[in-house]
Amino acid sequence: MWQVNRNTFDFLYGTDFAGFATNIYDTPVAAIPASTFDGGDLESPFPISRSLLLSTFASDTLSLWGDRVLLTGGVRRQEIRVKSYNYYNAGQLDGVYRKSALTPIIGLWVKPASARVDRQRGSGVEHCRNRPQLTGCVVHTGKQAVNVANTLKIPEWARFDLGAR
Numbered sequence: 698m699w700q701v702n703r704n705t706f707d708f709l710y711g712t713d714f715a716g717f718a719t720n721i722y723d724t725p726v727a728a729i730p731a732s733t734f735d736g737g738d739l740e741s742p743f744p745i746s747r748s749l750l751l752s753t754f755a756s757d758t759l760s761l762w763g764d765r766v767l768l769t770g771g772v773r774r775q776e777i778r779v780k781s782y783n784y785y786n787a788g789q790l791d792g793v794y795r796k797s798a799l800t801p802i803i804g805l806w807v808k809p810a811s812a813r814v815d816r817q818r819g820s821g822v823e824h825c826r827n828r829p830q831l832t833g834c835v836v837h838t839g840k841q842a843v844n845v846a847n848t849l850k851i852p853e854w855a856r857f858d859l860g861a862r
Contacts, residue, residue: 702746705737705784736784743788749778756802769804834858 709730717727737743756771776797783791836856843849 700748701744703742704745705739705742707732707735707739710734743782745782745784747780751776765808767806769802771802773800773802775800
């Protein structure tokens, strides 16, 4: 879809306009000065510019060594198209600008172990599998102590999270 910019202007000051002697408490009635500097059609503004911004992206992930190494590669293409029109010749096409660029991307994800162990106040194991589209996570904690003397305990618990992004 094109973004269209429609503008027109008319500065009413006449060829010999020097301003009006005015007073906020006794405002004079003045005739509208002649139009000497204008651009476009005030009744029906024509386009002054049309802009189109395009962007496409593609990527893929290669999995190696049992999902321990993931290599992602991709490319993004962006394009800008602008047409400009002239105020003073009834909106005739004045210029065209078209430019595009390719931007490569690369990502490497290395997972050195199949499970991650995090120490909390007690003991616990967290095992997460991350992929570009799905996320799953299991968290299990052992019994935990609330205070330093280990007299107040929190029971062990497990949580399973599954999501898509």
